[in-house]
Amino acid sequence: MATVVKRLDLTVGEIVEVAGRRYEVVSDREGGVTIEPPITPATELHARRGTKPASAADFERLSVDVPFDDEG
Amino acid sequence: MPDSPAGGPPRVPIEFGSLEWEEEVERYGPRSSARTQAQSARKAIEVGMAKLDWKRCKADGPGGAKLPGCRKLYVPLGKEGASHTPYGFVFQLIQKPDDSLAWNLIAFGERHPANERTRNVYERAHKRLHGRYP
Numbered sequence: 001m002a003t004v005v006k007r008l009d010l011t012v013g014e015i016v017e018v019a020g021r022r023y024e025v026v027s028d029r030e031g032g033v034t035i036e037p038p039i040t041p042a043t044e045l046h047a048r049r050g051t052k053p054a055s056a057a058d059f060e061r062l063s064v065d066v067p068f069d070d071e072g
Numbered sequence: 073m074p075d076s077p078a079g080g081p082p083r084v085p086i087e088f089g090s091l092e093w094e095e096e097v098e099r100y101g102p103r104s105s106a107r108t109q110a111q112s113a114r115k116a117i118e119v120g121m122a123k124l125d126w127k128r129c130k131a132d133g134p135g136g137a138k139l140p141g142c143r144k145l146y147v148p149l150g151k152e153g154a155s156h157t158p159y160g161f162v163f164q165l166i167q168k169p170d171d172s173l174a175w176n177l178i179a180f181g182e183r184h185p186a187n188e189r190t191r192n193v194y195e196r197a198h199k200r201l202h203g204r205y206p
Contacts, residue, residue, distance in 0.1 A: 037099045041203045054165040059141045072133035072194025
């Protein structure tokens with residue numbers, strides 16, 4: 001049986017649904033695109049929950065003794 | 073679960089939002105190493121039995137990841153060396169409607185993916201904070 005190829009014209013940032021699950025179209029870093037489960041932006045989550053990023057002063061107060069590493 | 077020992081700075085709870093957990097941890101297969109390690113680490117944090125070896129994230133990190141106001145934990149907890157702690161949680165310090173503070177999970181994933189097309193946990197955290205990959 002011949003495989004039927006479904007051709008999709010997708011661009012980065014679009015959301016697609018496959019078998020009931022949503023995926024975001026993202027760059028594959030090689031000039032093409034791939035799909036992956038979406039990451040809901042923090043701004044959207046804050047708006048839903050009534051939260052916000054803590055102040056830099058609060059972060060520094062709590063983290064003054066916490067070390068950095070050589071990663072992100 | 074408080075993140076600070078007695079006598080330390082004010083205790084701040086650690087929270088795992090259900091949506092973030094689904095997007096970050098449950099994207100892995102149910103029996104995958106990543107998911108089982110994340111579940112074990114979360115359980116240890118929530119029962120308060122884990123020693124939390126926090127690290128600060130950089131406001132302007134390698135690869136363009138900008139994670140101000142964030143900290144991370146290597147996973148599995150309590151181990152050292154990248155080969156023994158291949159995953160990481162990234163948390164953002166947030167202020168809640170009642171003005172209390174919490175460390176809120178924003179990303180989980182591989183710290184140093186073997187496959188260069190796989191986004192690392194810092195890139196995922198950047199995307200959640202800024203809406204796009206660095």
